[in-house]
Amino acid sequence: MASPVQYLPGKEPHAREHRLIFRNVDRAGYDPSIDCYLKDGGYEQLKKALTMEKSAIINEVKASGLRGRGGAGFPTGVKWGFIPPTNTKPVYLICNADESEPGTFKDRYIMHQDPHQLVEGMVISCFAVGAKLAYIYIREEFPMAAKILEKALNEAREKNFLGNNILGSGFDCEIYVHRGAGAYICGEETGLIESLEGKRPYPRIKPPYFPAALGLYMSPTIVNNVESLCHVKHIIQMGGAEYAKLGTPNNTGTRILCVSGDVQKPGYYEVEVGKITMGEVIDVLCGGLKPGRKLKAIIPGGSSAKVLRADEKFKLKDGRELGIMDIPMDFDTMAACGSMAGSGGVMIMDDSRKMSWVINNLNAFYAHESCGQCTPCREGSLWMRKISDRIVDGKASPDDVDMLETVANQIEGKTICAFGEACSWPTQSFVKKFRDELKADCKPEFTGRIVNEETLVAAAGLVA
Numbered sequence: 001m002a003s004p005v006q007y008l009p010g011k012e013p014h015a016r017e018h019r020l021i022f023r024n025v026d027r028a029g030y031d032p033s034i035d036c037y038l039k040d041g042g043y044e045q046l047k048k049a050l051t052m053e054k055s056a057i058i059n060e061v062k063a064s065g066l067r068g069r070g071g072a073g074f075p076t077g078v079k080w081g082f083i084p085p086t087n088t089k090p091v092y093l094i095c096n097a098d099e100s101e102p103g104t105f106k107d108r109y110i111m112h113q114d115p116h117q118l119v120e121g122m123v124i125s126c127f128a129v130g131a132k133l134a135y136i137y138i139r140e141e142f143p144m145a146a147k148i149l150e151k152a153l154n155e156a157r158e159k160n161f162l163g164n165n166i167l168g169s170g171f172d173c174e175i176y177v178h179r180g181a182g183a184y185i186c187g188e189e190t191g192l193i194e195s196l197e198g199k200r201p202y203p204r205i206k207p208p209y210f211p212a213a214l215g216l217y218m219s220p221t222i223v224n225n226v227e228s229l230c231h232v233k234h235i236i237q238m239g240g241a242e243y244a245k246l247g248t249p250n251n252t253g254t255r256i257l258c259v260s261g262d263v264q265k266p267g268y269y270e271v272e273v274g275k276i277t278m279g280e281v282i283d284v285l286c287g288g289l290k291p292g293r294k295l296k297a298i299i300p301g302g303s304s305a306k307v308l309r310a311d312e313k314f315k316l317k318d319g320r321e322l323g324i325m326d327i328p329m330d331f332d333t334m335a336a337c338g339s340m341a342g343s344g345g346v347m348i349m350d351d352s353r354k355m356s357w358v359i360n361n362l363n364a365f366y367a368h369e370s371c372g373q374c375t376p377c378r379e380g381s382l383w384m385r386k387i388s389d390r391i392v393d394g395k396a397s398p399d400d401v402d403m404l405e406t407v408a409n410q411i412e413g414k415t416i417c418a419f420g421e422a423c424s425w426p427t428q429s430f431v432k433k434f435r436d437e438l439k440a441d442c443k444p445e446f447t448g449r450i451v452n453e454e455t456l457v458a459a460a461g462l463v464a
């Protein structure tokens with residue numbers, strides 16, 4: 001039976017939050033040990049799932065309407081259904097713990113503070129999709145989380161929540177932690193799979209579009225985000241239909257928003273999907289903008305999402321006209337407003353921000369992270385960085401802003417993986433929405449450079 005929850009002083013969730021996945025994050029007296037987890041009803045949903053038909057679990061996940069929290073918002077149950085019914089090869093499950101999208105910082109808290117929630121979600125998911133072997137692919141920059149997970153997996157093995165004949169059910173399952181080497185592209189699921197196979201993480205050519213058809217070791221593989229896999233436990237507990245009552249139609253459940261930038265209280269907030277507007281996120285959850293400042297722009301779903309301008313009006317197909325503050329935080333409305341809810345990383349920019357600096361910062365990141373496999377992305381991301389470098393260095397002409405857009409247009413839709421969109425959408429949207437400001441910055445006396453060689457080298461850990 002779950003006990004009432006108390007949180008650490010100053011870390012209490014906001015009244016508008018609905019804590020499902022983050023229930024144990026910042027909880028007073030809670031630690032990542034299995035003892036704590038078991039005291040609070042841990043692994044009860046695994047016991048329940050092991051008594052269910054596999055197809056019934058998949059149906060519950062479908063009924064829940066859960067959409068992936070890793071970026072694309074693809075329905076999890078539908079993805080699980082892509083494993084070919086005639087398959088005779090081993091099936092694998094991979095937990096994508098790369099969390100490398102700038103602005104996103106939720107998965108690390110789950111792994112640090114509540115690792116058994118992830119392990120339970122993964123074992124249930126393995127059982128449902130028929131996987132006996134699973135991997136947690138974790139980014140190199142999370143060494144502490146990797147250690148915590150290893151410990152949690154050992155604890156789970158000792159109690160037979162993992163291993164052979166789990167709890168006498170006849171189901172065998174193992175989970176291993178695999179550490180990446182620090183590359184954004186290893187978050188892209190086929191790059192991740194190549195890396196897990198010990199190769200250079202070059203994303204694979206599509207089709208097949210889903211590793212569920214052909215993935216790790218050329219076998220059907222389900223890749224899901226950390227947060228997505230944690231939801232599975234709660235779906236088993238509540239039942240898919242009950243879970244689907246959280247959130248809004250087609251945008252069900254809760255999700256963790258990671259808010260950064262120019263607000264009074266940046267941080268993580270778990271909310272029902274679509275039940276809160278962007279304005280409420282800023283003013284109610286985050287305590288408003290900084291004193292005396294005006295909102296200028298928002299990147300709503302991780303750095304790859306298109307920027308929204310504070311004074312834009314969004315006309316939707318259903319006749320609604322929304323201002324930026326009216327947008328409900330859900331997948332569909334954010335897409336209808338021309339951007340995406342993505343990985344939940346909401347970046348707020350006030351009128352102190354120079355857009356030429358912001359786009360230069362983003363371009364530096366993408367130029368550094370392109371895997372280099374396809375020409376438009378490899379060359380284009382570098383040229384976007386060079387051109388935006390020129391702007392912040394006071395060496396650009398206003399025509400360079402248009403050229404920036406041309407280069408971005410030559411990348412979108414012409415690459416092997418969605419990194420092409422991830423790097424071109426920011427540039428396209430910043431130029432479209434802040435063209436005049438960027439052009440006005442193209443003058444010799446302009447010095448907007450904040451990202452320079454020294455900070456990049458230091459960020460890459462090449463100097464002390």
Ligand SMILES: Cc1cc2nc3c(=O)[nH]c(=O)nc-3n(C[C@H](O)[C@H](O)[C@H](O)COP(=O)(O)O)c2cc1C
Pocket residue numbers: 067068069070071072073074076096097098099100101184185186187188189190223224225226228229417418419422
């Ligand atoms: C360039 C790129 C980087 C990505 N990085 C991540 C990541 O760090 N974490 C993640 O869960 N998904 C990431 N994704 C999405 C994955 O490819 C995949 O769609 C996701 O892990 C599926 O899980 P979900 O259905 O639970 O969201 C990335 C995609 C791209 C194109």
Ligand code: SF4
Pocket residue numbers: 185202203369370371372373374375377378415416417418419420
């Ligand atoms: S789009 Fe970029 S990151 Fe993706 S495969 Fe091509 S070069 Fe690599």
